[in-house]
Amino acid sequence: MNSKLRAVWRVFLFFGWTFWTLIVILFRSSLRRLDIPGGLELRRNWARVGTDLVGLKVQTNGLQDGGIPCIYISNHRSYADPIIALREVKAFPVAKEEFRNWPIIGFAAYMTGILFVKREQKSSRRATLDGMAEVLKQGHSILIYPETKTHNEPTTIPFRYGSFRLAAELGVPIVPIAIDYSLRTNAWIHRYTFVGHFLRNFGRKKIPVTVIYGPPFRHDDFETLLSQCQAWMDQHLLEIQESYRDTYHQPNP
Template sequence: MLRLIACFLYMGGYLVYTIPRLSRLKRLPDDLNPDIKKQLIHETPKKWSKTFMAMTGSQIEVEGLHHIPEGPVLFASNHEGNFDIPVLIGAIEKPFGFISKIEVKKVPVLSAWMEAINCVFIDRKNREKAHDSIMAGAKLLKEGNSLVIFPEGTRSKGGPIGLFKAGGFRLTKDSGVPIVPISIQGTADVFEKNGRLVKPAKIKVVISPPVYSRQYKDKDLISLAEEIRDVIIQSRNAKRIAS
């Protein structure tokens, strides 16, 4: 219980503490090199995520960072639990945003930081607005920004990887960026499997080789989603955490 309280007090306190920095970052000149600007903005979320995960006492192993290509990519990851997000922010050096449910936009300060790192909010209950969000995400990718999607659409909470929804892969069809499959294992052991308490866990992140436009351009979205899911399942099984 104490670890849970400490983690969430830190999360809330850090968000409030960073409000002045967020204001300064929003005033960065438009002519600043885009890559430098993204790195400056991502320094704060990365520092938060690394400290936050350290407070859980978890051990995080990351494999395959060399597979991430230069330029914008779409990271596609399975979704075990709420701690997937800080794990990925801390593990991956390339700046990126998330495709997130629109409800998160109501959270003060957090939503402002998410907008700063170019997250896209999707209203899944409104098909027209969801389509507009996908188009906005594709535009971000074309402009050189990377994004993360969780194609399951919900947390597996440590269970089998669910079916992948095909809609998110429209982002790549419209932008032509590489897809980088990511397998996450162990984050549900931090929180979801513990009666919503925070406990240390062994977490494994495996980054698979990218799938380029030339490899997927002739595939329909459903087939592409199934193929990426298979890659993630195979890498997860091959690199399963030793008990």
């Protein structure tokens, strides 16, 4: 199959699956049978099937279910990262405000638990941190990308510290996540359009990706907590890249 045709076909499959999942969400909600745990489980099932439909071949290592709320933090390569993480973790992701307006997906995310933030507005960032605190106190976890943008640097770029300060204040653990793809060009850097990047990358027969979950980190000093998590992520990103050494720096076919 032609690579662009394959990518377009995968878009239809993915949005068809998402639309079906949204119908289930709305039906259960109308019957008042959609609580937060149920919504998170529906979303995890959606993410698992959805990533398979678009050709992502996900290898997961190190995931531990401690049974307590935590803040998952991850480096950020692509728009696919949160969906890949949500295959395994039941958490409220923190997303940019514009994601709310994505067709079908934005509304489905809203129905199953998400926090939106306007990163350029200090008041919005403060309100989001308050929302994160409330979610954690209710016994649910958070998924956040403290780099705030996608990039293709070999290790992490500077983090925003708000989630680390919150974790230190509340005494909740942070679980770091390192994610990378078999090709460096899978990273979405913003000189590429979304459509162009998707057609080039998701037209391949398969897209290998590795996700490594770290141990829970705790500290009452947020700067120490940040540096510990960032060091762990940097080390494991380099390990993932080494595992893909035969393909990582090749141009996208």
